[in-house]
Amino acid sequence: MHAMRIWLAVLLICGFALLLGPPGYAATQTATIPYSMVLRVLGTDRYEIEVDNMNTERFIDNVAWTPPSGMSVKSVIRSVNGKCDVSEGLIKCSTTLDPATCACAGSFMLVDFTATGREPTFANGYWTHYGIVGSISVSGKSAAKASAFGDLPTCKKGQKSTSAHPCATG
DSSP states (O other): OHHHHHHHHHHHHHHHHHHTOOOEEEEOSSOEEEEEEEEEEOSSSEEEEEEEEOOSSBOEEEEEEEOOTTOEEEEEEEEESEEEEEETTEEEEEEEEOOOSSSSOOOEEEEEEEEESSOOEEETTEEEOOOOOOEEEEEOOBTTSOOTTOOOOBOOTTOOOOSSSOOBOO
């Protein structure tokens, strides 16, 4: 019984490390866009990816998630704040994730999907769960430029909106 508690504690710590890991960074041609990604297991073959924009000066407009070796994405069930599909084994999304307006996250995107491979196994009275992280790529544009929808860019810290240089305050 004591050994089972130790294994449970190890699994919980590893799970929290995966969920609360450091923010990722993806390079673009002009800047680095910090983001946060969380992968949740919703069921035996159902998963959810959450991407939060952590940058105060850049939008995120494209996200691509590559599953880990041994896992195949079957379908996107739903997406929130993005248009996503499966292409060449990847989940590819177009979105407009606003920059953060404080030392917190900006807007977010959720993607629920089904996949096979790397399912947990049960043997000798114990479940074995396999890590599922994969890799992610994000790209975006500067908040100093108007978005494709023609709205105003977000004001930078200390910037005031003027008729010559309008911007939206948060």
